[in-house]
Amino acid sequence: MSRIGKKPVELPSGVSASVSGQTIEVKGPKGTQSFTATDDVTLKVEENAISVEPRGKSKRARQQWGMSRTVVANLVHGVQNTFKKELEIQGVGYRAQLAGKVLKLNLGLSHDVDFQIPDGITITCPKPTEIIIEGHDIQQVGQVAANIRDWRRPEPYKGKGIRYKGEYIFQKEGKKK
Structure with missing residues (x-):
């Protein structure tokens, strides 16, 4: 049961x-x-x-x-409230900013990433290192957050990348001499 x-x-x-x-x-x-x-x-x-x-x-x-x-x-x-996911960006020079219906991400790549915001989703960036995703469909909010996170997943040595707020990344120890 x-x-x-x-x-x-x-x-x-x-x-x-x-x-x-x-x-x-x-x-x-x-x-x-x-x-x-x-x-x-x-x-x-x-x-x-x-x-x-x-x-x-x-x-x-x-x-x-x-x-x-x-x-x-x-x-x-x-249909009564909104669902919300919060992402944090960590890394030197990594940042996000909104330009209309496009989220511009600087993630240390050779080019800036332009992420098109789908209908039904609102994205805000209160700080250059924070992204808040809100919407009425929990599946769509989670999928958009996962798609943004896939551009630069947190790496285990320095922890640089995009992570969910409050997510713990296990830090590996570097190479010994």
């Missing part, structure tokens, strides 16, 4: 949900989002809650049960 899947997702005031087939659409003050579940689960909207139940006792149905419930909970949270 999925402990997460058993709990219904509460709908706060100002948020409504409707189910048509396997697709659930959630509307709130920040917009509308939808999710299409697999045929292994059943979605039901009751009064102020959304419940997810498995169709059968197969392993796949139980896997999809908890995952689908979590995705629906993220939809409900996303």
Whole structure:
């Protein structure tokens, strides 16, 4: 039994949900989002809650049960609030700045990196070494953060690169003479 899947997702005031087939659409003050579940689960909207139940006792149905419930909970949270990821840039001369819908990154490469900001995502740079990514879709926010981080991952000897805020990088010891 999925402990997460058993709990219904509460709908706060100002948020409504409707189910048509396997697709659930959630509307709130920040917009509308939808999710299409697999045929292994059943979605039901009751009064102020959304419940997810498995169709059968197969392993796949139980896997999809908890995952689908979590995705629906993220939809409900996303139409009411925003999701946020914070990145830190460490390294001499490494910095970021915004230029319209483009994030310019100086990462010690032979060229500057121009990262196009996708629709639905807002990026701010309060400091040249900080990047804050916000949006209503948790998957898109995480993917954009991962794409930015991939330009210069933190290296284990000096720790230079782009890391998530609060991320610990294990420092390796250098070569001995």
